[in-house]
Amino acid sequence: MPRLGFYIKPPALIPGHSRPPLSYPAPARSYRAGPAAAPGLFAGKMLSLDQINVDQPLTLKELDWAEQGSLLSLNLPRPSWRQDVSLNCKCSPEDTQVHAWTTYYYDLLQCTLQQEGLPETVDRTKEPRTGFSSVDVTICILGSPTSYLSVLLEGSSQCPGNMLLCLSPSWLAKVPSEQHPGESSLLVSKAVSFELGGRTYLDEFSPPRRVTYFLGSFGLCKEHRQSVGELARDLDCPTGGSGELARLLEDKLLTRQLLDQRARVGVPPTLAFTFKRPRPLRDVTDERSVRMVELSGKEGQENLIQEEIEGFLQGRAMEPYSRVVVKPSGWRWSGAHAVTFHPKTEEAAVLQAMLVLLETLEEEESALLEAFIPTARLTQLESPGSSSPSSTSPRPDLAIRICTVVCRSWGDQPLLSKVVCSVGRADKPLKHQATVPQSLESSLRQQGMTDKAQLAAIHAQVKHKAEAAMTAFLEMEAGLSVEQRGGRQAQTDMIGVDFLLTSSEQMLQLVALEMNSQLCLETCALLESMGQAVGMPAGESSRPLVETMLRRAQCHIMEGKHVLVIGAGGVSKKFVWEAARAYGLKIHLVESDPNHFASQLVQTFIHYDTKDHKRDEEHAQRLVALVRERGLHLDGCLSYWDDCMVLTALVCEQLGLRCSPVAAMRVAKQKSRTHQHLLRRRKEVPPGWASAALYAVPCCHLESHADVERAARHLSFPGVMKLEYGAGAVGVKLVEDVQQCHLHFEKISQDLREDTDHPGIGLGWGNAMLLMEYISGTEHDVDIVIYDGRMLAAFVSDNGPTCVPRFTETAASMPTCLAPDREAQLVRAAYQCCLGCGLTDGVFNVELKLTAAGPKLIEINPRMGGFYLRDWIQAIYGVDIMLASVMVACGVAPRLPARTQPHTHLVGVMCVVSQHLQALKSTASVETLQALHECGVIRLNLLEDKLVAREYEEPFCNVACASASRQEACLKVLGVCQVLGIDSPHYPVSHFLSHFK
Numbered sequence: 001m002p003r004l005g006f007y008i009k010p011p012a013l014i015p016g017h018s019r020p021p022l023s024y025p026a027p028a029r030s031y032r033a034g035p036a037a038a039p040g041l042f043a044g045k046m047l048s049l050d051q052i053n054v055d056q057p058l059t060l061k062e063l064d065w066a067e068q069g070s071l072l073s074l075n076l077p078r079p080s081w082r083q084d085v086s087l088n089c090k091c092s093p094e095d096t097q098v099h100a101w102t103t104y105y106y107d108l109l110q111c112t113l114q115q116e117g118l119p120e121t122v123d124r125t126k127e128p129r130t131g132f133s134s135v136d137v138t139i140c141i142l143g144s145p146t147s148y149l150s151v152l153l154e155g156s157s158q159c160p161g162n163m164l165l166c167l168s169p170s171w172l173a174k175v176p177s178e179q180h181p182g183e184s185s186l187l188v189s190k191a192v193s194f195e196l197g198g199r200t201y202l203d204e205f206s207p208p209r210r211v212t213y214f215l216g217s218f219g220l221c222k223e224h225r226q227s228v229g230e231l232a233r234d235l236d237c238p239t240g241g242s243g244e245l246a247r248l249l250e251d252k253l254l255t256r257q258l259l260d261q262r263a264r265v266g267v268p269p270t271l272a273f274t275f276k277r278p279r280p281l282r283d284v285t286d287e288r289s290v291r292m293v294e295l296s297g298k299e300g301q302e303n304l305i306q307e308e309i310e311g312f313l314q315g316r317a318m319e320p321y322s323r324v325v326v327k328p329s330g331w332r333w334s335g336a337h338a339v340t341f342h343p344k345t346e347e348a349a350v351l352q353a354m355l356v357l358l359e360t361l362e363e364e365e366s367a368l369l370e371a372f373i374p375t376a377r378l379t380q381l382e383s384p385g386s387s388s389p390s391s392t393s394p395r396p397d398l399a400i401r402i403c404t405v406v407c408r409s410w411g412d413q414p415l416l417s418k419v420v421c422s423v424g425r426a427d428k429p430l431k432h433q434a435t436v437p438q439s440l441e442s443s444l445r446q447q448g449m450t451d452k453a454q455l456a457a458i459h460a461q462v463k464h465k466a467e468a469a470m471t472a473f474l475e476m477e478a479g480l481s482v483e484q485r486g487g488r489q490a491q492t493d494m495i496g497v498d499f500l501l502t503s504s505e506q507m508l509q510l511v512a513l514e515m516n517s518q519l520c521l522e523t524c525a526l527l528e529s530m531g532q533a534v535g536m537p538a539g540e541s542s543r544p545l546v547e548t549m550l551r552r553a554q555c556h557i558m559e560g561k562h563v564l565v566i567g568a569g570g571v572s573k574k575f576v577w578e579a580a581r582a583y584g585l586k587i588h589l590v591e592s593d594p595n596h597f598a599s600q601l602v603q604t605f606i607h608y609d610t611k612d613h614k615r616d617e618e619h620a621q622r623l624v625a626l627v628r629e630r631g632l633h634l635d636g637c638l639s640y641w642d643d644c645m646v647l648t649a650l651v652c653e654q655l656g657l658r659c660s661p662v663a664a665m666r667v668a669k670q671k672s673r674t675h676q677h678l679l680r681r682r683k684e685v686p687p688g689w690a691s692a693a694l695y696a697v698p699c700c701h702l703e704s705h706a707d708v709e710r711a712a713r714h715l716s717f718p719g720v721m722k723l724e725y726g727a728g729a730v731g732v733k734l735v736e737d738v739q740q741c742h743l744h745f746e747k748i749s750q751d752l753r754e755d756t757d758h759p760g761i762g763l764g765w766g767n768a769m770l771l772m773e774y775i776s777g778t779e780h781d782v783d784i785v786i787y788d789g790r791m792l793a794a795f796v797s798d799n800g801p802t803c804v805p806r807f808t809e810t811a812a813s814m815p816t817c818l819a820p821d822r823e824a825q826l827v828r829a830a831y832q833c834c835l836g837c838g839l840t841d842g843v844f845n846v847e848l849k850l851t852a853a854g855p856k857l858i859e860i861n862p863r864m865g866g867f868y869l870r871d872w873i874q875a876i877y878g879v880d881i882m883l884a885s886v887m888v889a890c891g892v893a894p895r896l897p898a899r900t901q902p903h904t905h906l907v908g909v910m911c912v913v914s915q916h917l918q919a920l921k922s923t924a925s926v927e928t929l930q931a932l933h934e935c936g937v938i939r940l941n942l943l944e945d946k947l948v949a950r951e952y953e954e955p956f957c958n959v960a961c962a963s964a965s966r967q968e969a970c971l972k973v974l975g976v977c978q979v980l981g982i983d984s985p986h987y988p989v990s991h992f993l994s995h996f997k
Helices: 060-067 096-115 145-158 222-232 243-249 252-262 302-313 347-360 440-446 452-478 519-534 543-558 571-583 613-629 642-655 662-669 671-684 705-714 738-751 820-837 869-877 881-889 913-920 926-934 966-980
Strands: 006-008 072-074 139-142 163-166 172-176 184-194 200-210 213-216 270-274 290-294 323-329 340-343 366-371 398-408 414-425 494-504 507-516 562-566 586-591 604-607 636-638 699-702 719-723 733-735 769-773 778-787 790-799 811-814 842-851 854-861 905-911 939-942 957-963
Touching: 096 145, 139 145, 139 184, 139 543, 145 163, 145 184, 145 519, 145 543, 213 222, 213 543, 222 243, 243 252, 243 452, 252 270, 252 290, 252 323, 252 366, 252 452, 252 507, 270 302, 290 302, 302 347, 323 347, 340 347, 347 366, 398 440, 398 452, 398 519, 398 543, 414 440, 414 452, 414 519, 414 543, 440 452, 452 494, 452 507, 494 519, 543 881, 562 642, 571 881, 571 939, 613 642, 636 642, 636 881, 642 662, 662 671, 662 820, 671 699, 671 769, 671 820, 671 854, 699 705, 705 738, 705 769, 719 738, 733 738, 738 769, 778 820, 778 869, 778 881, 790 820, 790 869, 790 881, 811 869, 811 966, 820 842, 820 854, 842 881, 869 881, 869 905, 869 939, 905 913, 905 939, 905 966, 926 939, 926 957, 926 966, 957 966
Parallel strands: 139 163, 139 213, 270 290, 562 586, 562 636, 586 604
Antiparallel strands: 006 072, 163 184, 172 184, 184 200, 270 366, 323 340, 323 366, 398 414, 398 494, 494 507, 699 769, 719 733, 719 769, 778 790, 778 842, 790 811, 811 905, 842 854, 905 957, 939 957
16 A cells, blocks of 8 residues: 655645645655655655654654644645545534544545555445445444555455445444443444445445444544544444553553563563553563663652663663663654664763653653664675676665564454565664565565575564564453443454564574554555555455454344244254354254253243154244244244254244245255256256256165165165265265165164154154265365355365265365365355255355366255364354354345465364274373363364264264464374374274375
C-alpha cells in the first residue's frame, strides 16, 4: 500500500466552501505526524541516508500542537477525483474542524486508491442502501485509509460489500443493546464500502447497519482518539481493540517488561523512571533487563535520579555498549520523536536530558534510559553495472530493523503473518516511516548469508519470539477486568513487534525493541503493495487479521440463536455441547436416552424415542408438536448423528427451516441408492459439464441370498460388502467371490439385527447390506460446506491403508499430501456428488478413493465429519465446521477464508481395543493420553468411553502429533506410538504412515 508524505499545517477553510483547500507547501524540513512518504513522491531526487534517517525530536510546543488535532495537508498535485461528494452525515452534523478531517481522509483515500491503480470511489449516497438484517456481517473500521487499506482490500475479497471504512466518528452512533443490558450496539449510517476488485462506494444506510465487528485507530490526535475510544467502549459486538488496551500497547515500559519477563525475549538494558507504574506492573518485583524506579514526585528527586543513572551506566549490563537513548513512554508520546541520543560517558548530559523529560510527564507515563544496541553490520553489495569496487565511494555500515505482524488466531493463539525489514545507517535509529521495506531474506543476503538452513533458522527465531511477545501481551490482557479492557468484547487482535538484528561473538541475535498497534502493519502492507508490480503475493500481512474479524463477527451474529438438535450421539460428540455453550447458542436437544450426559449441557432437553427410523414421518409430526407446545422459537434445526439426518430434514420441512430436501437426505443415507442415483443422472448433465456419474461405482442392494446371487452376476470381484445404513466401518469386508458374499451376509444377518446389538451404527434403519465393486487407490475424506448450492469451503484429508479385510481406519494426515490438481479433483468430485444427490445446504463428509483415473465415491455422510475431523480442521485452518453447520441451519451464510493456508500439519493413528487393550490399560491409559494432550505432546480425540472388546469394533481414540511439516509430524507420532506401546508387529504404525509422502 503506498504511503503518503505530509506536512503539518493548521486547518484552513475558505468562507463559503465546505471543503478545505489542498495546499502544496515545500519547507526545508518537516515534522512527520502522519503516514510516511511514498517512494514515488521523490522521483528524480537523490536522497542520502542522512535525509532518510531524520531523528530530530519534536519540541514540547510542537507536541501540543499535534495533540490539538491540527490538520495535515497532502503534498500532492491537484486531485483528479470528484470534489462534490456528500461527506456530511445527516443524523450527526459535523463541526468545521471535524469536517475538515473527514475531507482530508477522503482525499487521502482517493490518493491511495489512485496509487494502487484502483478506481475512484463512487458516491451513491443519493440512493441509501436498505435491506440489511441482524445476520449480515458488517466489519467497520474507523481510521486512516493508509493504515487499513490492505485489511479492507483483503476483507473485500472474502466478504465483498461488508467491509466498511468510516472516515469520521460522526458516521457511527451507539444505542442501548437489546440483548446485553449495560452495553451498546454500534450503528453505522455512512461508510465507504469495499467490493470485489478494489471497487469502493460512498454509501448511506437507511436504517443504519448494525456493526458486528469494530476496529478503530486510537492515535494521531487527542480529540480523534477520545472519540474513537468512546465509540469502542462497552460494545456488544467484538472489537479489535479499545482505548484502554491501546494505552497499554503503546506504553513502552509495560510492553518492554512483558517482553523481558513473560516472553523471555531479549531487550535492551533499560532504566525506567515513573511516577505511577502501569496497573499491570504494580506487583512486578523481578528485575532482569529492565529496572523500574518509582518517583514520589517531580521535586526533590535529582539525587535519586543521578544515583540510579550512574549505577546504570556503570553497571555490568551496559559494559558492551557505548551509547544510550533517553525516551518517553506512554500513550501521549506515541508517534512523537522526543528521543535523544548520548555517549555513555557523558553522564551529565544524560542526567539533564532525563530531568527535562521528566518535567513533561504525566501520571503513569515514564522516562526510559536504555542502551543503544549496535546492529549487525551488513556487507555492501555492488549495484548492477558498477565497474569495480574501487569506482564507488565509501558507504557507511548498514543495519537491519525487523518488523513483524502477529495476529490473534483461532483459540487465542498468536500467528505470525508477515516479516519485513528496514535497512539504514548503523549509527542512527531506524524508523518505520523513513525507510523502504524489503524482505528478511533479501536483507540477510545483503549480509552475505546465502545458506538456506541459516535463513530458515533466523526466520524461525523471528517467528518464535514475535509470537511469544504476543502471547505475553494476551496473557496480561486476560488478567484485566472488563472495565480495564474497555468492554466484554474488547481484545487485541493484532500487534506489531520490532526487533533489531545485532551480533555478539560472531553470532546474530534478535533484540526486541517495542510493540505497536499499526506501524508494522502499514510497513508490511507497503512491501506487499510494492511487490504487486512484480507478481509478489498480496494480503499476507492482513489475511489472518481479516479471518479473525470474520470469525468473531459471525460468532457475535450467532450468539443467542435457538437451535433444535436431534440425536445426541456418543462421547465423540461431546465437543458439540461444549462448543455450543462457548458460542452462546441455545440448544434444545431431542434424544432417545433419558439419562444421556448431554441432557445437563443444553438449554432444553426433550426426551423422545427416535430409534425406529422406519417411522420417521410419524416422529417428525410428533416433534413439531412438542416444539410448538413448548413455545420454542427456533432459528435452525440440525443433527450430527447419521441415524437422525432424514428425521431432521422432515422436521425442518414442517417448520420452514433451512435444510437439504428430504429426498436428498434419503438418497445420501442409503449407500447403494447414492451410487445408483448418480449413475442414472448421467444423461441429465448439460454439454461441457463433467457428470457426477463419473465418480459413482456399480453396486447392488442386498436383502436376501437371492439378491447376493443376482449381484454377483452383475458385478466384478473383488468386492466390498457393508451395511446399507452403517457407520464406522462396522460390518465392512472385502470379498473375493460369491461364496464369501453368502457367508458374510449370513453372519451379519445373525449378529447385527437391531440397534441394541451394536448401538449407534444405523441398525435403527435395518440391517440390509450392499455389494459394490472394489476400487483400488488412496482413500480420502472431503469435508465440504455448502450453502444454497454454493460451495463455501472444502477440506481434504488423507487416510492410511486400512486393516483389510475389515477396512477399519488406521491413520490419517491433514493437510493432504496430494498435488494441487489431484486435490482439486477430489474437491470437485465431492461437490458434484453432493449436488447430484440434491444436497444443497449443510456440512457434509464425503469419502472417496483416488485412482489413477481420478476420484471414485465411497459414500456421502450427510452430516459434519466425525472422529477427529472437526478438531483437526479447526487447528489447521482456523475454521469450525461445527459452527458453520449451525450457521447454515439458521440461514446464515458462513463467511469462510477464501484461501485457507494451513497453520500446521497433523498426523494421527487410531487405537482399537482388539490391538491395544493392554496398552490402553497401562502405558497408553486414558489418564496418560490426556496428560500428554494437555502438555501439548499429542492431540487426543477420545471416541469411546469404555474399553469393550467387540468383534465388530470401532476406534477407541485417535492419537496425533502436530508439526510444521508432514514428515516431522509422522516422525513424532511414530515415536509416541513406539513409546506408548501402540506400535507393534501386528499393528505396524510405520506401514500405516507410509502413504503420507
